[in-house]
Amino acid sequence: KLASREFHPDDTVIHVGDVAVGGNEVVVIAGPCSVESEAQIIQTAHAVKAAGASMLRGGAFKPRTSPYDFRGLGEEGLRLLAKARAETGLPIVTEVLSVADLDMVAEYADVLQIGARNTQNFLLLEAVGKTQKPVLLKRGMSTQIEEWLLAAEYIMAQGNEQVMLCERGIRTFETITRNTLDLSAVPVVKRLSHLPIIVDPSHGTGKWYLVPSMMLAAVASGADGLIVEVHPNPDHALSDGSQSLTFENFSAAMPKLARVAEAV
Numbered sequence: 051k052l053a054s055r056e057f058h059p060d061d062t063v064i065h066v067g068d069v070a071v072g073g074n075e076v077v078v079i080a081g082p083c084s085v086e087s088e089a090q091i092i093q094t095a096h097a098v099k100a101a102g103a104s105m106l107r108g109g110a111f112k113p114r115t116s117p118y119d120f121r122g123l124g125e126e127g128l129r130l131l132a133k134a135r136a137e138t139g140l141p142i143v144t145e146v147l148s149v150a151d152l153d154m155v156a157e158y159a160d161v162l163q164i165g166a167r168n169t170q171n172f173l174l175l176e177a178v179g180k181t182q183k184p185v186l187l188k189r190g191m192s193t194q195i196e197e198w199l200l201a202a203e204y205i206m207a208q209g210n211e212q213v214m215l216c217e218r219g220i221r222t223f224e225t226i227t228r229n230t231l232d233l234s235a236v237p238v239v240k241r242l243s244h245l246p247i248i249v250d251p252s253h254g255t256g257k258w259y260l261v262p263s264m265m266l267a268a269v270a271s272g273a274d275g276l277i278v279e280v281h282p283n284p285d286h287a288l289s290d291g292s293q294s295l296t297f298e299n300f301s302a303a304m305p306k307l308a309r310v311a312e313a314v
């Protein structure tokens with residue numbers, strides 16, 4: 051299989067602008083859950099860049115549990131992300147929710163995110179597989195590692211082999227955390243596949259005060275990168291405020307991360 055280590059023994063390195071994912075450096079993608087306003091995304095982009103992040107995240111199309119919750123700014127959100135990229139040089143990671151939006155999202159995004167609710171949306175996977183954009187493929191909340199790797203296969207079989215996997219926690223019986231972050235998935239994926247693996251400690255825990263320690267643990271487990279939610283004012287965030295780091299907490303975590311990365 052295309053994603054398997056047997057087929058391709060060397061680690062895959064995915065280039066996004068000047069950023070190499072899967073090489074020697076731990077890549078940090080940071081930004082708000084949702085793009086909310088020009089000031090919010092531009093301020094956050096500058097803050098995460100100053101702290102050492104190398105890509106900007108932000109959702110313009112949001113998969114929300116309740117249809118009455120904020121569902122993103124749509125194309126306006128994509129335009130604001132492009133503006134933040136123009137100001138900071140940070141490549142953009144943003145979610146594509148459906149095949150219908152793909153052409154529009156691909157026009158703005160540097161990396162197409164497939165969210166946990168779409169891990170096995172096979173037609174969406176094939177559609178992103180027909181683009182030449184790098185893809186960040188999240189693990190579904192009830193997806194086994196083997197199923198997740200087969201989801202990557204759907205993308206790769208269409209000719210797009212630039213897939214990074216993202217562990218973001220799975221559903222278990224535990225309720226204190228939003229999800230159970232499965233860090234053992236990191237070395238499992240490393241053994242089975244040559245694709246880079248990113249860890250999302252924000253959705254993986256659901257609690258901002260658990261994020262810094264899971265950032266460090268993810269790097270210790272061998273992750274190629276992290277995707278972390280950061281917001282200028284988490285208490286007023288339109289989505290996922292309870293798991294979002296302030297600028298201060300994010301910048302405090304970054305030097306520690308560098309020390310763990312050095313040790314592994």
Ligand code: PEP
Nearest residue numbers: 083165166167188218253
């Ligand atoms: C997100 O990244 O904001 C998101 C919705 O993530 P997930 O698909 O992992 O729930």
Ligand code: MN
Nearest residue numbers: 083279289290
């Ligand atoms: Mn989120």
